[in-house]
Amino acid sequence: MTVVIGFKADKEALMLSDSRASSTNAVEDKLQKILPIKENIALGYAGDVEFASYVANMLRQKLSTITKAGLKGLLSEVQKIALSMYSQRPEPTDFMLGLIANDGEALLYVFRCPEFSPLAIRGFELIGSGSVIKHSLVDAFRDEKTDVDIKEIADKIFTLASSELACQVKDDSVGGMFQIVLLEKAGIRPIKYGYVDVDPDQEPDSKSIEMQKGVWTQYDHTKNHKSTILKPDILLNDYPVNSRFHDYKRDPRKKDPKWHLLHFLTCLAAKKEVGLTEFNGTLSAIAKVDYPVKIEMLVALEYWGSPGTHNLEFTLIKNGNQTVVHKETVESKFIPQTVELLKPLKLSIDKPGPAILQVSINGYVLARRAMYFHQLKSEDVTKPDIGNIVLDSMAQQSDKEMEDNGRTEVVYFAMCQDVEYDSLNLKLIQQSVSFYWEKYPLPLRQKVISSFRMPRGDHQIRLELMDASTREKWEVGNKKITSESSFIATPIVGDFLVEIPKPGIYFLNTVVDEQRLTSILFAAETSEAKWSYTMLDSDKENVKKGELLCLSKEATKDPRNQRKASLV
Structure with missing residues (x-):
């Protein structure tokens, strides 16, 4: 039939x-x-x-x-x-x-x-x-x-x-x-x-x-x-x-949906435009003299994976209690478009101590953000090193669930042309979803910035490029990390020259202790796009002449901006 x-x-x-x-x-x-x-x-x-x-x-x-x-x-x-x-x-x-x-x-x-x-x-x-x-x-x-x-x-x-x-x-x-x-x-x-x-x-x-x-x-x-x-x-x-x-x-092995986390941050301000994603005041520790207290912040979440309509739930876990602080239904129409959320949250904190802010999709735990609420004394306010005192106190906390299961968790993972960051700010410049190049292989220079929370002890982190069509892998870089606290995130920044062998769909995987943690998905195209977004005729001619065109991830979110790609 x-x-x-x-x-x-x-x-x-x-x-x-x-x-x-x-x-x-x-x-x-x-x-x-x-x-x-x-x-x-x-x-x-x-x-x-x-x-x-x-x-x-x-x-x-x-x-x-x-x-x-x-x-x-x-x-x-x-x-x-x-x-x-x-x-x-x-x-x-x-x-x-x-x-x-x-x-x-x-x-x-x-x-x-x-x-x-x-x-x-x-x-x-x-x-x-x-x-x-x-x-x-x-x-x-x-x-x-x-x-x-x-x-x-x-x-x-x-x-x-x-x-x-x-x-x-x-x-x-x-x-x-x-x-x-x-x-x-x-x-x-x-x-x-x-x-x-x-x-x-x-x-x-x-x-x-x-x-x-x-x-x-x-x-x-x-x-x-x-x-x-x-x-x-x-x-x-x-x-x-x-x-x-x-x-x-x-295939019964593929019946369960799956999502891949790119970032889960709490911050005071954020900015997104074509070619730029910026987070300011990326806080995870807060110090107050008086409790209880109500704290307002932004929560920034980005992930990709199984399409459909999904129920997101944000839960604050503290002192053995779980409090749902936000619920939302989101729709992911297709892969590889990422889902991005930037939402104001108001947390009611009754007393100081450690907490976990958790986000789940349809009951599946996607991400967990470690947070610490420090008890300040009145005289501490004037101390010049109060920030270090708070962070030292946070480092003494332990994520029991993480220590028990031994799993590393993502704070953020991004590939971009440039990055600026410090302890409170993160600026990602030109994250791209597609690269257009006429004659392969493509020597692609990118910066990869990541931040992970890990159980205490030594861990091996590996970056690998994977061809989605064949699952062939190439190691991009590796690093040994010693984690001294499961509550403090470890940022890693690297400048890599990645050789893309042929047009196609690729993953950039981060692998921790031989377990894939998360992945970035991108397309490598010629002037005649096969896997991703097509180009204007003028762009095609530029690529044929030997220019590399990178399509910004943010540009794909707004049809009015889709032509704002960068030529390198």
């Missing part, structure tokens, strides 16, 4: 199908299921391959006659051909017809066995065994805007369809990469797409599909393998051979 998805939005439409052909002898992920009939007509099918091939071929033969009869004649002819074939070969087969009308509007029709009566599609329609996901697609798009670029809609549909097929299809009837065509005023256009599994702890998985010179080709970038999609009549003449390329059934 199969799945063919049709979606009609305003004046445009799209068709999407899988690539699997299943028989008693084999499962083959190489069947073309959206067939070109004319430059402005395409036919999708679900069911018997020989049946579908006959209908498509007959439709092509009768095109000159059909064209004169107009839309009504075309729909009638599809029904007539299907009924004729069904009388000779009664195999259940459904069809979906996509076309561009004379006025430029895209139209979709479905023909269901056995009557094959044409039914106009508005919104979603699906045929094949994968139709079980229709209600999920309809529900997900109920409040979505459909008057936007059809390519943007296609991206959302294929992402959601992949996820829903993984959850709902229990057999091998759907597989292979999606074949996606857009029906626009200018004609019918195939689109290329791909994916990379961006969980650094899982096995590599990276695939893509594109059409060149009328032929779809699937690429497995992890295994360095490709597979050509065949037209039905060619596949029918080949002996069936098992050729699985992609399964949608969910």
